[in-house]
Amino acid sequence: MSKKNNATDEIKRAYDDYSVEMNKLEDEQKKIIEEYVSKLEERKKVQSKTSIKINN
Amino acid sequence: MERFAPKQESIDKNNANHIEGVMDKAIQELDVAGETLRNAEEKVRNFANSNKVVVQEIIDSDLLTPEEKDEFKKRISVVVEKTRTSFQKFKRTLMAIVVSSMMTSYSCTITVTIGGSMAKYEASEQFKQEGEVAEDLMVGHEALEQLKQEKARQELLKRLRENSKENVATILNNVRKHILSVEYFRRLQKECGGNLEKAKQAQKQRIVNLDYLEVLFGNESDLAREYVIGGLGVTDEIAIKKKIRELKRKKDIPTGLAWYDNKKNREVIMLPQSNNNNDTIFHEIFHASTRGDLDIPEPTKRMLEDSFRSDDYEKSEIERYKLKKPTERLVRKQILDHELDRLGIKKYGEKFTEKHYKKMMSRYGRGGFSEGARDFIETTRPKYFIRIFNEIAENKYADNGNIDVA
Numbered sequence: 001m002s003k004k005n006n007a008t009d010e011i012k013r014a015y016d017d018y019s020v021e022m023n024k025l026e027d028e029q030k031k032i033i034e035e036y037v038s039k040l041e042e043r044k045k046v047q048s049k050t051s052i053k054i055n056n
Numbered sequence: 057m058e059r060f061a062p063k064q065e066s067i068d069k070n071n072a073n074h075i076e077g078v079m080d081k082a083i084q085e086l087d088v089a090g091e092t093l094r095n096a097e098e099k100v101r102n103f104a105n106s107n108k109v110v111v112q113e114i115i116d117s118d119l120l121t122p123e124e125k126d127e128f129k130k131r132i133s134v135v136v137e138k139t140r141t142s143f144q145k146f147k148r149t150l151m152a153i154v155v156s157s158m159m160t161s162y163s164c165t166i167t168v169t170i171g172g173s174m175a176k177y178e179a180s181e182q183f184k185q186e187g188e189v190a191e192d193l194m195v196g197h198e199a200l201e202q203l204k205q206e207k208a209r210q211e212l213l214k215r216l217r218e219n220s221k222e223n224v225a226t227i228l229n230n231v232r233k234h235i236l237s238v239e240y241f242r243r244l245q246k247e248c249g250g251n252l253e254k255a256k257q258a259q260k261q262r263i264v265n266l267d268y269l270e271v272l273f274g275n276e277s278d279l280a281r282e283y284v285i286g287g288l289g290v291t292d293e294i295a296i297k298k299k300i301r302e303l304k305r306k307k308d309i310p311t312g313l314a315w316y317d318n319k320k321n322r323e324v325i326m327l328p329q330s331n332n333n334n335d336t337i338f339h340e341i342f343h344a345s346t347r348g349d350l351d352i353p354e355p356t357k358r359m360l361e362d363s364f365r366s367d368d369y370e371k372s373e374i375e376r377y378k379l380k381k382p383t384e385r386l387v388r389k390q391i392l393d394h395e396l397d398r399l400g401i402k403k404y405g406e407k408f409t410e411k412h413y414k415k416m417m418s419r420y421g422r423g424g425f426s427e428g429a430r431d432f433i434e435t436t437r438p439k440y441f442i443r444i445f446n447e448i449a450e451n452k453y454a455d456n457g458n459i460d461v462a
Contacts, residue, residue: 007085007157011150015092018146022099022139026106029135033107036114036128043119 083204089154093147100143104136213329217273220327220337224271227337235262235345239405247353258353262345268322269344273329280309282326287313312336314343316350323347335391335426342387349383360385363440379435388432389444395429408445413438 111132115125234240241259248254274282280300284290287310290299303309311333313326325340346352352360360382378384396402399419402412419425420433436444 007153008088010153010157011085011088011092014146014149014153015096018096018142019099021142022103025135025139025142026103028138029103029107029132032128032131032135033110033114036120037110039124040114040117040119 080207083207085154085157089150093150096143096146100139103139217329220273220329221271223334224327224337224341227334227341228266228269231338231341231345232263232266234404235259235266237404242405247356249353249355258351261351265323265345265347265351266341269341270317270320270322270324272324272326274326275329276304276309279311279313279326279328280304282313282315283310286315312340314340314348316347335428338391338394339387339428342390343383346383346386349381352382352386356386357382359444360389363436363444365435365437376435379431385432385435388428388435391426392429392432393445395425399424402445408442410442412445413441416441 114120114128120128236259241255244258245252245255248258272278277300280303281296284296284299284303288299290296311328315324316322317324323344325344327336327340349357361380364380364385366376366380379388393404396412396416397404401415401419402408406412416433420430425433
């Protein structure tokens, strides 16, 4: 009983650690994407203003 | 080795059950590990798919320079690579846990169970050092596969043992009925010199012998060991092991054994774990019915010995010695009796004639008998057949001169 549970508990702990690490990586990826999405939005705004200027 | 005693309380807890339990636990752990591994794999897949669309949009956008796009792709790739590394690391940790657990808990049993392949894991501490065991874990996988196969083998053996038990119970019942038959009793009465009371006692004793019979199922080593100790009388442990090895090498291990256990005051037979050979079961049960030589009347023993033909056939000295024993002769004669009846050559209890003899020999020439029956035909002087199967009017064998072996 004890050994089986110990091994099962260890597996659960390892999976929890792995999940935490994966969450961190997910955050890291999100930050990169957000950074570029903001950059794109900024540029869209600038482009839009420029185009308005021209039309005026 | 499994003990099967229909009339008694069973069964000692044995090694096989213990190993089976250990394997069950190991396989349960493996199942948990497998399930967890699948979940982890799914996380990696989800991660790769989750932002696929937006990443592609960024890459396709006209608002980024090629250099910026390259930089973006590079940074995303680094993260994806980290998830893969993380997954690999997790996988190694998982296997390290399973193998380490197995080795620390059950190392002896597992080593016994699957032999040399697990010897590599005796230094189980190394498996606790996660990250350094990737290659070894592949071998761990193989070991676990072997465990699964061993479990499947044990289950098959268990089923075969169950079949064997049914066979033994059926044959035991048939032999019991046979001993209680009128024809058998009549012959027994002749064996007992016509004495009705003696014959009743003999019949009762044979039934009692079967009622208290103990049946053991053993593996090759169990059979060899019992034979070496009980049959050959070897007592020194080193000599026993040497003899067992020799028997195994020569593939000369008995297919069944029967002996009388003085301490338990009962007859014991041992059969292979997966015995589906009814001839062997019959053979050993017949031995049990007379407790070997113990319950065979003296005149019958003499007659069985005198009718033995020790020349003109190809048997070793040891075989001849064994085949000459009254209990071995009697068992083989009883088997021949059954087969003559089954093959329609002669009904049990029917008078044996020259015609029966010719039919029997013709059948023998075509290879129609089992080994036991053949042994009896080959080791019996021809002129004795009619006398053995019928009443023999010679005073030297029985008090009243008549004998007919049951």
